[in-house]
Every structure is written in structure tokens, then in C-alpha cells.
Amino acid sequence: MRMHTYGRVAAASGTALVMALGTVSTASAASAASAAERPERAAPTHYFTFTKSRQSFVYRDSVGRFHAQVNVARPSRGYPMPWLFQITSARLRAIARSRAVCTATGLNGRYHDRHVVPVGYLWHSTVAPHRVRKVYTLSGICTFAVQEGGRPGRAFVGFSFNYAINPSSRGAGPASKGPVVETSVHIRH
Numbered sequence: 001m002r003m004h005t006y007g008r009v010a011a012a013s014g015t016a017l018v019m020a021l022g023t024v025s026t027a028s029a030a031s032a033a034s035a036a037e038r039p040e041r042a043a044p045t046h047y048f049t050f051t052k053s054r055q056s057f058v059y060r061d062s063v064g065r066f067h068a069q070v071n072v073a074r075p076s077r078g079y080p081m082p083w084l085f086q087i088t089s090a091r092l093r094a095i096a097r098s099r100a101v102c103t104a105t106g107l108n109g110r111y112h113d114r115h116v117v118p119v120g121y122l123w124h125s126t127v128a129p130h131r132v133r134k135v136y137t138l139s140g141i142c143t144f145a146v147q148e149g150g151r152p153g154r155a156f157v158g159f160s161f162n163y164a165i166n167p168s169s170r171g172a173g174p175a176s177k178g179p180v181v182e183t184s185v186h187i188r189h
Contacts, residue, residue, distance in 0.1 A: 047162035051169040078129025104140035153189040
């Protein structure tokens with residue numbers, strides 16, 4: 001069994017996307033693919049802060065797009081965070097041979113979302129309730145069958161978003177010195 005990891009490094013609006021290039025072992029790839037299914041661990045160092053002046057976060061790369069927003073100016077109870085993730089890669093959609101099983105977790109394991117959708121679907125949900133100034137991680141992974149170069153396989157497309165909500169902040173929040181969104185694509189043959 002062989003696994004390929006595809007990707008690149010990109011920067012957008014003060015955040016970075018980090019994806020490995022090259023071939024990785026099946027064991028390390030399996031642990032990377034299941035990372036999005038595990039509940040959050042200790043607070044990450046780098047995160048996006050939703051404030052009155054930054055109520056929306058958008059990230060796009062060659063794999064897909066991620067968007068999240070929190071109405072901090074006129075909050076609802078628990079600061080709900082609607083989010084979406086969409087696989088926009090034409091390459092991934094072309095080799096897909098099944099619907100994607102997409103699972104997300106967050107709020108230290110108290111939030112779960114699962115959908116079975118076509119690859120390229122605008123997967124969306126809402127996470128709540130949040131506490132202010134607490135750092136959270138929202139993670140998701142989509143798995144689906146692929147046919148690549150005449151060989152069947154399985155694709156694992158994941159994301160992880162680190163964030164906090166601070167309605168009392170008047171500024172843009174702390175500057176991030178590292179990734180607040182990480183995505184990965186692994187194809188196992």
C-alpha cells in the first residue's frame with residue numbers, strides 16, 4: 001500500500017497553509033488522516049480571533065476553501081459560528097469515484113457533524129456554544145474512493161481551524177505568527 005501527499009505552502013491574510021510534499025509512510029499518513037477526527041488538545045499557539053472588526057475568516061488554496069464567521073457586533077447566545085468547507089480542486093473531483101463521508105469535530109469533542117455528500121459539495125454547519133477568549137479547534141475530514149492512473153484508492157481531505165472569540169477587543173486581535181488553518185490531502189492506494 002502506498003500513500004501520496006500533495007500540496008504546497010501558501011500565505012493569505014496573515015495566515016499560512018501548510019501541506020507536506022512527497023511520499024509518507026502508511027502509518028504516519030493514517031495518523032495524519034485521523035487527526036481531524038480527534039477532539040482538540042491543549043490550546044494551539046496560533047489562532048484567528050473573531051472581534052468586532054474581524055467577524056469573518058476566509059481561506060482559499062488549491063485544495064478548497066474554508067469560511068467561518070461570528071456575529072460579534074450583535075451576538076446571539078453562545079456566539080454561534082457558521083462555517084463551510086468545499087473541495088474545489090478539479091483534480092480531486094475528477095478522480096473521485098464515490099460520495100464523500102465528511103465528519104467534523106470541535107468544542108473539545110462536544111460538537112460533531114457528519115454528512116455524506118458529493119465531492120465538491122458546499123459542506124456547512126454551525127458550531128455553538130462558545131466561551132469568550134477560549135481557543136478552540138474545528139477539524140474536519142472527508143474520505144472518498146478515487147481512481148488514479150487506473151488504480152483504485154481512497155482520498156483523505158482534511159482541515160483544521162484554530163480560533164477564539166473576543167467581543168471586548170476593539171482591534172484586530174493578536175497577530176498570528178503561524179498557521180491558523182491547516183489542510184491536507186492524502187491518497188492511499
